[in-house]
Amino acid sequence: MAEENKEKQETLSRRRFLRNTGFTVGGLAVGGILGSLVPRGKDDNKNNPPAPQDQDFNQALMYFTPEQFRITEAATERIFPEDDNGPGAKALGVAYFIDHQLAGDWGFNARDYMQSPFFPGEKVQGYQGRLKRRDIFDIGLRELQNYSNTVGKKNFEELSGDEQDKILKDFEEDKVNLTTLSPSGFFQLLRSATLEGVYSDPLYGGNKNMDGWKMRNYPGSQMAYAEIIEKDFQKIKPQSLQSHMKH
Structure with missing residues (x-):
């Protein structure tokens, strides 16, 4: 048990170190996006509440001032x-x-x-x-x-x-x-x-x-209509390409 606790403490220490200093890639310390890829332990989120689930990261400026x-x-x-x-x-x-x-x-x-x-x-x-x-x-x-x-x-x-x-x-x-x-x-x-x-x-x-x-009442990017093609007209819940990419 003592050894397991020691390993967990060492793992958390390494995570904190990597997150705070950034990864070292080819001698260059890189933080930002790469640094955020390091998994966080439960104790790391006390002062960093998770982002809202409905936050749309697609709504960010790429060209306009x-x-x-x-x-x-x-x-x-x-x-x-x-x-x-x-x-x-x-x-x-x-x-x-x-x-x-x-x-x-x-x-x-x-x-x-x-x-x-x-x-x-x-x-x-x-x-x-x-x-x-x-x-x-x-x-x-x-x-x-x-x-x-x-x-x-x-x-x-x-x-x-x-x-x-x-x-x-x-x-x-x-x-x-x-x-x-x-x-x-x-x-x-x-x-x-x-x-x-x-x-x-x-x-x-x-x-x-x-x-x-x-x-x-446009159905969007449906993959197929095979299940309803021979049935009477139906109103279909629209579907985005994003939903297909998740599967």
């Missing part, structure tokens, strides 16, 4: 507002979806041909410029804020809903004089990204709790 996020959250809420049918873009986490997309290939236009020469395209051709989507959002959000301060004397997120609608409408109708990009082009990109965030799989940051799907 806090100001850009606030503008985007306010603008997307006006494009897809909360009403009697269900939550709006803010509650659905749409701004996080856009942030995550801009941080990845979509934001870099990784799958688009982006070489010159650049000519103004027809409306049916879509975007034909040299700016990447993340550049368009950077400029568009800055100009949206500048225009709000010029017209409404306040930041966009501080304006009333009607005032925000008027600002967005001016962008949509190209009533804002910009030399860097098309105001309507930015608005259309923002609107499309908003709708994608409302109805995308929650795995990508939006459609929180699958509420976007629930409003449409």
Whole structure:
């Protein structure tokens, strides 16, 4: 028994040492994420209560600055507002979806041909410029804020809903004089990204709790319908890709 107690004490001591100093990898002490991988004993949690079970770690900024996020959250809420049918873009986490997309290939236009020469395209051709989507959002959000301060004397997120609608409408109708990009082009990109965030799989940051799907009675990412395909129509509880990854 004495030997077992001694081994337990030594194990706890090693854990505390590793957690406090970090792992040593190739001569470099590494803490942070790696350090958090060391298992903790029951006595280690006295001063460190566990994180809430409902905490959503997917809702973290990857590209936006806090100001850009606030503008985007306010603008997307006006494009897809909360009403009697269900939550709006803010509650659905749409701004996080856009942030995550801009941080990845979509934001870099990784799958688009982006070489010159650049000519103004027809409306049916879509975007034909040299700016990447993340550049368009950077400029568009800055100009949206500048225009709000010029017209409404306040930041966009501080304006009333009607005032925000008027600002967005001016962008949509190209009533804002910009030399860097098309105001309507930015608005259309923002609107499309908003709708994608409302109805995308929650795995990508939006459609929180699958509420976007629930409003449409959309079943989500079901693996198969073999058990019900020959039965009468049934309302199915939506399922995310995240649930498949857990199995």
